[in-house]
Amino acid sequence: GAVVSQHPSWVICKSGTSVKIECRSLDFQATTMFWYRQFPKQSLMLMATSNEGSKATYEQGVEKDKFLINHASLTLSTLTVTSAHPEDSSFYICSARVPAGRLTEAFFGQGTRLTVV
Amino acid sequence: QKEVEQNSGPLSVPEGAIASLNCTYSDRGSQSFFWYRQYSGKSPELIMFIYSNGDKEDGRFTAQLNKASQYVSLLIRDSQPSDSATYLCAVNRWPGGYNKLIFGAGTRLAVHP
Numbered sequence: 001g002a003v004v005s006q007h008p009s010w011v012i013c014k015s016g017t018s019v020k021i022e023c024r025s026l027d028f029q030a031t032t033m034f035w036y037r038q039f040p041k042q043s044l045m046l047m048a049t050s051n052e053g054s055k056a057t058y059e060q061g062v063e064k065d066k067f068l069i070n071h072a073s074l075t076l077s078t079l080t081v082t083s084a085h086p087e088d089s090s091f092y093i094c095s096a097r098v099p100a101g102r103l104t105e106a107f108f109g110q111g112t113r114l115t116v117v
Numbered sequence: 118q119k120e121v122e123q124n125s126g127p128l129s130v131p132e133g134a135i136a137s138l139n140c141t142y143s144d145r146g147s148q149s150f151f152w153y154r155q156y157s158g159k160s161p162e163l164i165m166f167i168y169s170n171g172d173k174e175d176g177r178f179t180a181q182l183n184k185a186s187q188y189v190s191l192l193i194r195d196s197q198p199s200d201s202a203t204y205l206c207a208v209n210r211w212p213g214g215y216n217k218l219i220f221g222a223g224t225r226l227a228v229h230p
Contacts (some may be wrong), residue, residue, distance in 0.1 A: 034217070043205060044161070045224040084207040086146075093160050095218075106151075106207075106218055 003027055004096050006109025011117055013084055021079045021112045023094030028098035029074035034106070038091040050077040084116040087103075120144060121221035123207050136193040140206030143187070150182060150189045151207040151211050152219065154200075164191070166209045190227055196228045 003026040013019050023033055031052050036044040048069050049057040056069035068080040077096075081088055093111040122141045130136045142150075149168040152163035167173045167180040167189065179192040193200055203223040210217055 036220075044220045046217060046219070049217065090159075106163070108162070111158075111160040113158070 004094065004107045004109040006094055006112055008112060009110055010113040011026075011115070012108055012115070015116055017082055018080055018082045019084055019114060021092055021094075022075045023079070023096070023109050025075045025096045025107075026095075030076075030077075031074060033071060033077040033094055033096045035079050036093045036095065037070060037075075038093060039113075044093060047079075052077075054063075081114065084114070086116045089116045090115055118150070119221075120219050121206055123204075123206050123224045124223035125222055126225040127227045128224055129229060130196050130198060132198060132228055132230050134196050135225055136196045136200065136228070136229075138191040138204050138206075138226065139188060140184055140190065140221055141188045142206075142208045142219075144208065144210055145184075145187065147208045147210055149209040150180070152178075152180060152189075152191045153205040153207060153220075155205055155223065156202045157203075161162070164204075193226075196226075198228050198230055201228045 005024045005026055009024045013017055033050040035047045037047050038044045046059050047062045050069045050071040052071045052074050058064045066082055071077040079098050091113055094109045095106045097106050122153050126177050151166045155161045164178055165175050165180050167182045169170040170182050173180045173224055177194045181190045203225045206221040207218040207224045
């Protein structure tokens with residue numbers, strides 16, 4: 001299947017700093033990528049939908065100025081957590097779908113474990 | 118009411134038994150349904166998807182969909198300890214062509230030898 005690479009796999013940062021997470025589709029072009037957040041023992045919560053060349057669409061309750069998403073190319077989307085705080089510590093996962101219709105599989109990156117201290 | 122509901126478990130089954138995982142959804146307009154397996158600390162991996170009423174089999178796994186009752190289930194035959202994981206049900210709502218997946222909270226499965 002298609003490969004989605006997410007980097008870094010884990011990061012520890014100080015409160016108030018910003019962290020950038022990259023999501024790359026390695027062998028296909030992803031016009032749309034999705035960013036999820038998962039807290040311990042909870043499910044994946046969709047944060048935003050990232051579209052190549054346009055502004056991301058954020059889910060209700062997600063601060064777009066805090067979670068900056070850039071989808072500058074068909075193979076790369078980035079999520080920047082700005083002014084991170086301990087409550088932002090979570091598992092962030094990106095996914096990409098091959099643009100071939102409604103029944104296509106979503107391929108997930110490996111996830112990024114963010115710890116803000 | 119949550120859009121996708123699953124029993125959190127844990128569901129404990131002996132090795133070799135059939136594990137039955139259930140999921141209900143609230144949006145009647147949902148078009149396709151996915152089962153993912155997630156090991157602790159890892160990202161989800163797709164087991165199978167289904168979009169037509171009835172059963173769909175793939176190896177030891179069978180997905181069942183009943184759109185009238187708005188439920189989808191996953192059966193795992195000959196359960197193995199390596200099947201112990203959290204199983205996530207996801208539903209595709211097709212708004213604006215974005216293919217968003219809405220996930221349930223997951224059911225934790227424990228297969229004991």
